[in-house]
Amino acid sequence: MAKKEWPLWEVFIRNKQGLSHKHVGSLRAADAEMAVENARDVYTRRSEGVSIWVVESNHIHASHPADADALFEPAHSKVYRHPTFYDVPDGIEHM
């Protein structure tokens, strides 16, 4: 039998209720269940989590760094999307 390395998993941890899961790193495990158990041991030894997500790394689709300019440039020129773009007369409150 050809040697097979365990697949790579990306680990996301929710620190506490009310916060979203955040990427913390990766690890190898034979299946999802083992990935969750390993993530518990590797990334939450000091009560850093109340919930764990694991996703097989090859299921992640990412934007390419070389495309970043074209991808994100359209937002740069639209400063009117920010409240600081607008003049508010002195004396106006609650706006």
Add this chain to the structure above:
Amino acid sequence: MEERNVEELERRFQEKIDNDIRIEPNDWMPDRYRETLIRQISQHAHSEIVGMLPEGNWITRAPNLRRKAVLLAKVQDEAGHGLYLYSATETLGADREETIDDLHSGKAKYSSIFNYPTLTWADMGAIGWLVDGAAIMNQVPLCRCSYGPYARAMVRICKEESFHQRQGFEIMTQLAQGTPQQKEMAQDALNRFWWPALMMFGPSDGDSKHTQQSMRWKIKRHTNDELRQQFVDVTVPQAELIGLTIPDEDLKWNEELGHYDFGPINWDEFWNVVAGNGPCNKDRIDTRRRAKEEGEWVREAANAYAEKRRMKKAS
């Protein structure tokens, strides 16, 4: 894909580094930057893993349950640190299994400090205090390393590492305040680990072949000698406070420089241990190799079980 000029890419890369913009896994990077990082991070990972062995030696013989629980937690942390770092090498395209095999074949190095034996319980104190202390001094600047995944791993590691040093210093303090025999044991451990701890910072700046380029790439922020001096300066007063003597006749406070002067390091010993001739080099590598071989069937069984469950789910 359009033809790009490597020189132009390198220029833009260095510009990012100069502006303190972190490099992330899929960004373009010079091959040598990638190779340097793989070498350094994997060496670091190996050190964490091999570093478990000298301390693992004492888990079953810790003097009480509190010390045993602490030592277990510390050794478990080292395993975790190794894993964060192996993962970081994988983001650079290194193959995990090959990386580990390079350690086992002797192609890859690890910190030479772990090739010294742990002869008494006081060595657990000396290791935590000096070895982890030196490691922290090395690692804190790495939290600002230019490569994102390495820097992030180092932030986690440094956070966890600080208890390692404190527990070691606590052991030394208690022994130093104990019976004459206990104090002698603490002093003996300090005598044996002091110089190897200073060697942990690596060769002197003049002999360090990677330092200059690594500093330009902001992988490294301080030279070996700067960090070594910093370590001596903070550690000497700690030894004095608990009544232990640093084994260095030339050690003297230099009022003018505001630093301690210290004696010459035996670099022959350092290079000899790096070359594989330290007291425990062979034993450490044999142990790691055996662990991999004897765990092979477990990894295969886990694969087979995962496969079986996939098939069951599919049917």
